[in-house]
Amino acid sequence: MIEFRQVSKTYPDGTAAVEDFSLTVPSHTTTVLLGSSGCGKTTLLRMVNRMVEPTAGSVRIDDVDVATVRPVALRRSIGYVMQNSGLMPHRRVVEDIATVPRLNGVPRAEARRRAMELMEVVGLDPQLARRHPGQLSGGQQQRVGVARALADDPNILLMDEPFGAVDPLVRLELQRELRRLQDDLRKTIVFVTHDIDEALALGDQIVVLRPGGRTAQVGTPRELVEAPADDFVSRFLGLGEGRRKLRAAPRPGGGQVVTDDAGRPLGVLDDADGGPSADAGE
Amino acid sequence: MEWILENLPHILELTLDHLLLSAPAVLAAFLLSLPLGRLAVRLPRLREPLVGGIGLLYAIPSLPLFIVLPLILGTSIREPLNAVVALTLFGLALMVRSAADAFGSVEEDVRLAAVAVGHSAGGRFLTVELPLAGPALLAGLRVVSVSTISLVSVSAVLGVTSLGSLFTDGFERGIVAAIVAGIVTTAALALVLDLLLVALGRVLMPWRRPVPRRSASRSAEKGAA
Ligand SMILES: Nc1ncnc2c1ncn2[C@@H]1O[C@H](COP(=O)(O)OP(=O)(O)O)[C@@H](O)[C@H]1O
Numbered sequence: 001m002i003e004f005r006q007v008s009k010t011y012p013d014g015t016a017a018v019e020d021f022s023l024t025v026p027s028h029t030t031t032v033l034l035g036s037s038g039c040g041k042t043t044l045l046r047m048v049n050r051m052v053e054p055t056a057g058s059v060r061i062d063d064v065d066v067a068t069v070r071p072v073a074l075r076r077s078i079g080y081v082m083q084n085s086g087l088m089p090h091r092r093v094v095e096d097i098a099t100v101p102r103l104n105g106v107p108r109a110e111a112r113r114r115a116m117e118l119m120e121v122v123g124l125d126p127q128l129a130r131r132h133p134g135q136l137s138g139g140q141q142q143r144v145g146v147a148r149a150l151a152d153d154p155n156i157l158l159m160d161e162p163f164g165a166v167d168p169l170v171r172l173e174l175q176r177e178l179r180r181l182q183d184d185l186r187k188t189i190v191f192v193t194h195d196i197d198e199a200l201a202l203g204d205q206i207v208v209l210r211p212g213g214r215t216a217q218v219g220t221p222r223e224l225v226e227a228p229a230d231d232f233v234s235r236f237l238g239l240g241e242g243r244r245k246l247r248a249a250p251r252p253g254g255g256q257v258v259t260d261d262a263g264r265p266l267g268v269l270d271d272a273d274g275g276p277s278a279d280a281g282e
Numbered sequence: 283m284e285w286i287l288e289n290l291p292h293i294l295e296l297t298l299d300h301l302l303l304s305a306p307a308v309l310a311a312f313l314l315s316l317p318l319g320r321l322a323v324r325l326p327r328l329r330e331p332l333v334g335g336i337g338l339l340y341a342i343p344s345l346p347l348f349i350v351l352p353l354i355l356g357t358s359i360r361e362p363l364n365a366v367v368a369l370t371l372f373g374l375a376l377m378v379r380s381a382a383d384a385f386g387s388v389e390e391d392v393r394l395a396a397v398a399v400g401h402s403a404g405g406r407f408l409t410v411e412l413p414l415a416g417p418a419l420l421a422g423l424r425v426v427s428v429s430t431i432s433l434v435s436v437s438a439v440l441g442v443t444s445l446g447s448l449f450t451d452g453f454e455r456g457i458v459a460a461i462v463a464g465i466v467t468t469a470a471l472a473l474v475l476d477l478l479l480v481a482l483g484r485v486l487m488p489w490r491r492p493v494p495r496r497s498a499s500r501s502a503e504k505g506a507a
């Protein structure tokens with residue numbers, strides 16, 4: 001469990017990035033910090049592994065104030081995935097994935113073996129092991145980033161817009177795979193994004209943020225869609241837009257065709273498992 | 283030509299002297315530039331005073347420096363150490379800006395990623411920043427190497443033995459062949475060292491060589507679907 005207790009961060013130049021933010025991130029679930037650019041998501045995320053020190057308040061992991069843990073040791077126990085993968089241009093894929101186990105003292109051969117295993121776990125062709133990141137596609141780089149974060153089996157995974165820079169099709173694919181991984185691994189994930197669809201697809205709990213890291217609403221995807229706390233949330237989720245106003249019409253072959261407000265088809269609703277909750281993004 | 287063949291052992295000896303003066307100076311300038319260059323990036327406000335200030339050393343005419351240094355170091359003018367220190371200062375003047383630029387060129391994202399995975403400050407410097415700054419450091423080092431090798435000759439005027447002695451002796455005794463041999467050998471030495479540095483860079487920084495993208499890159503992505 002990760003707890004943010006009334007944390008604030010004012011950067012030395014006077015920018016108040018986060019003000020009095022509190023949140024509990026339950027273990028073994030995915031919490032999404034959702035908000036537009038500059039609202040303090042990265043700042044909040046980095047407070048967990050002490051890449052950013054709060055100017056007030058504290059962050060606790062399983063009831064231990066992270067401020068009492070050596071930053072280097074703390075970071076080696078927490079997985080971190082960045083937007084632009086943050087891979088080391090000079091390391092081969094397999095070496096990069098093995099970084100944290102190596103830092104934690106795992107012998108080279110063992111660390112490599114684990115790295116190769118992880119490549120498989122995240123769906124990377126083992127042939128890519130000896131490549132440098134410059135020789136990978138964007139999607140492959142992000143997979144390597146995820147594998148590296150998972151390499152020493154951390155309990156916590158911090159993901160900062162990890163799929164933000166890849167094209168939409170690959171992004172969907174990566175989201176699907178992360179969900180599959182999470183079903184197996186049950187990590188405590190804090191996932192930052194400004195993409196509402198991504199938040200709905202991945203979050204067990206979603207925190208909608210206003211500028212200044214202030215919480216607009218916390219809830220499950222369903223709670224947010226069913227009962228947005230206010231206009232801000234409603235607008236953020238795009239509930240006012242045609243995109244999320246869905247209509248269903250009977251289909252000749254059985255079931256219903258679902259369209260958005262503009263009449264564009266989105267999919268088919270089976271009568272069998274019918275009901276409006278069939279695809280609530282869970 | 284005859285003169286050169288007759289004096290070949292002498293020329294080789296002078297080449298070795300030349301090398302023994304320049305190599306330590308180049309190495310020392312390189313090593314000193316690393317912490318200074320890194321510091322300049324760490325403290326942006328210090329960058330110009332530091333880089334600019336040290337760079338000004340290069341504006342000191344070389345001959346006076348060779349003469350003044352013994353007064354500061356307590357060495358004698360003819361001592362090789364004197365020449366090595368002077369050459370180190372000139373090398374550093376060139377190298378410190380390259381080093382600052384080199385460390386400045388390390389992407390912030392990569393540096394942050396190195397922090398995030400849990401590298402210590404020292405480990406990050408040695409295993410991430412230094413190798414990534416490598417290509418730009420190498421470029422600077424090549425300039426320093428060539429410039430130092432040509433500068434060494436100046437010290438011959440003061441009686442420090444090097445390939446430069448071929449010029450001084452050649453002028454004194456009117457042996458054109460000696461002068462020509464001096465020029466050619468100095469240039470050859472600079473060239474050989476430069477090639478060695480390039481080769482070293484290839485070995486130490488293999489990630490810079492573009493490997494042709496094979497279809498594996500695309501099929502792997504698909505295969506994972
Ligand atoms: N190192 C820093 N120094 C000064 N201001 C910063 C720094 N990092 C972030 N900020 C500012 O803090 C605010 C929140 O930034 P950030 O946490 O990166 O937001 P997000 O990740 O949601 O885009 C922004 O206004 C940003 O400009």
Ligand SMILES: [Mg+2]
Nearest residue numbers: 041042043160
């Ligand atoms: Mg951010």
